[in-house]
Amino acid sequence: MTQPIVICQQATKRYGKKTALDKLTITIPTGRIVGVLGPNGCGKSSLFRAITGLIRVDEGSIEVLGQQPGWQTNRGIAYLPDRGRWYPNHSARQALEWGESLLPGFDMDTAKRLANFMDVDLEMKLSGMSRGQEARILLILCMARNVPLIILDEPFAGIDVMSREAIISGLIDYLENRNQSVLISTHDIQEVEGLFDYTVMMNQGTAIWSGEMDDLRAEYGSLHNVFRTLYKKEWKP
Amino acid sequence: MEKQQVGSLRFQIDFSQPLHEQILDQVRSAIAKGEIGLGEKMPSVRELAQELRMNPNTVMRAYQELERDGLTEKRRGQGTFVTSSPERVQVFRTDLAAKYIDAFLAQMSSLGLTWTDVKAYIQQNHTSDKGGDRS
Numbered sequence: 001m002t003q004p005i006v007i008c009q010q011a012t013k014r015y016g017k018k019t020a021l022d023k024l025t026i027t028i029p030t031g032r033i034v035g036v037l038g039p040n041g042c043g044k045s046s047l048f049r050a051i052t053g054l055i056r057v058d059e060g061s062i063e064v065l066g067q068q069p070g071w072q073t074n075r076g077i078a079y080l081p082d083r084g085r086w087y088p089n090h091s092a093r094q095a096l097e098w099g100e101s102l103l104p105g106f107d108m109d110t111a112k113r114l115a116n117f118m119d120v121d122l123e124m125k126l127s128g129m130s131r132g133q134e135a136r137i138l139l140i141l142c143m144a145r146n147v148p149l150i151i152l153d154e155p156f157a158g159i160d161v162m163s164r165e166a167i168i169s170g171l172i173d174y175l176e177n178r179n180q181s182v183l184i185s186t187h188d189i190q191e192v193e194g195l196f197d198y199t200v201m202m203n204q205g206t207a208i209w210s211g212e213m214d215d216l217r218a219e220y221g222s223l224h225n226v227f228r229t230l231y232k233k234e235w236k237p
Numbered sequence: 238m239e240k241q242q243v244g245s246l247r248f249q250i251d252f253s254q255p256l257h258e259q260i261l262d263q264v265r266s267a268i269a270k271g272e273i274g275l276g277e278k279m280p281s282v283r284e285l286a287q288e289l290r291m292n293p294n295t296v297m298r299a300y301q302e303l304e305r306d307g308l309t310e311k312r313r314g315q316g317t318f319v320t321s322s323p324e325r326v327q328v329f330r331t332d333l334a335a336k337y338i339d340a341f342l343a344q345m346s347s348l349g350l351t352w353t354d355v356k357a358y359i360q361q362n363h364t365s366d367k368g369g370d371r372s
Contacts, residue, residue, distance in 0.1 A: 031294075032294070033292050033294070168290060169287060172283070172286045172287050172290070172291075172292075172293060173283060173287065175292075175293055176282060176283045176286065176293040176297075191290060192290075193252050194250070194252060194256060194289060194290045194291040194292065194295075195290070195291065195292050196292065197292045197294050197295055213256075214255035214256060214257060214258075214295075215255075217252070217253060217254055217255050217256070218254075218255050221253035221254075222252050222253035223252070224253075225253065
């Protein structure tokens with residue numbers, strides 16, 4: 001049995017009166033594409049920030065890559081933050097060059113292949129790009145890294161269908177034959193649900209279900225149904 | 238649920254059911270029915286994952302199981318191929334038929350039908366089928 005990629009035990013994080021993570025206890029196995037799902041404000045981003053050491057939990061513990069989160073573990077994590085942006089005066093090529101010189105494990109050939117696959121014009125300036133094009137650049141900066149863990153926080157938010165298709169294709173193409181773990185949070189489940197093979201369903205800072213996606217399907221049916229049953233309300237993607 | 242054609246394979250994936258079983262079942266039945274021929278090349282894991290918008294790991298797991306069944310074989314550097322042994326497919330087809338018949342009988346008995354009822358019905362149906370063939 002390989003070591004899990006992430007272990008949370010009773011992890012709790014409060015912002016004033018608001019509890020972002022509430023005694024969250026989960027174990028995420030290595031080498032999976034994990035959907036971290038749940039409504040807005042359920043703690044998905046807080047979990048990712050805790051894994052990447054951007055916030056420290058008040059109680060309980062979090063372990064990633066077998067250690068406490070910090071700069072050492074961040075070498076091994078490619079993190080796409082929610083609402084991420086890039087320097088507007090850079091061209092796509094400059095952004096990738098920045099990645100090559102600063103990001104551990106960054107592979108320029110992979111980056112260019114992905115850029116080509118996702119129809120990114122390398123000479124285009126970020127300032128002239130649409131939200132979807134910029135999102136592709138940020139995603140390439142993550143995915144071109146040969147690191148054990150990739151975390152994508154809402155990679156599809158505000159992105160048109162074509163860009164989303166290109167991103168999903170890029171993910172599938174790239175992830176084959178790699179023993180990388182990927183955590184993806186999203187509330188746009190529609191085109192991506194086939195991508196996940198492991199799922200963490202969150203609500204109010206805690207995991208209300210986690211396990212094999214195929215077990216979830218066998219138990220509840222489609223994700224649409226899962227949301228209806230687990231969250232007791234109609235899911236509107 | 239959409240139908241998707243990948244090479245000579247046709248898929249109909251329902252995202253509310255376990256995915257790896259669906260791939261497995263649908264490839265198995267394609268081989269048993271001869272929709273994909275003996276010795277024919279299977280789509281690559283990547284190709285199938287792309288077409289079905291699915292995790293390559295899920296596709297890979299199904300492929301590994303097909304290989305264990307002896308229905309496909311991996312050739313180094315060339316990809317995965319349907320077995321070229323007609324006997325192997327024949328055995329598999331018989332097993333599959335047995336499984337369908339068991340499921341059918343289980344359903345009949347849950348309807349409260351006895352074997353005699355079922356047999357009579359099948360016989361009647363079979364005879365009228367033959368009649369149909371002759372005309």
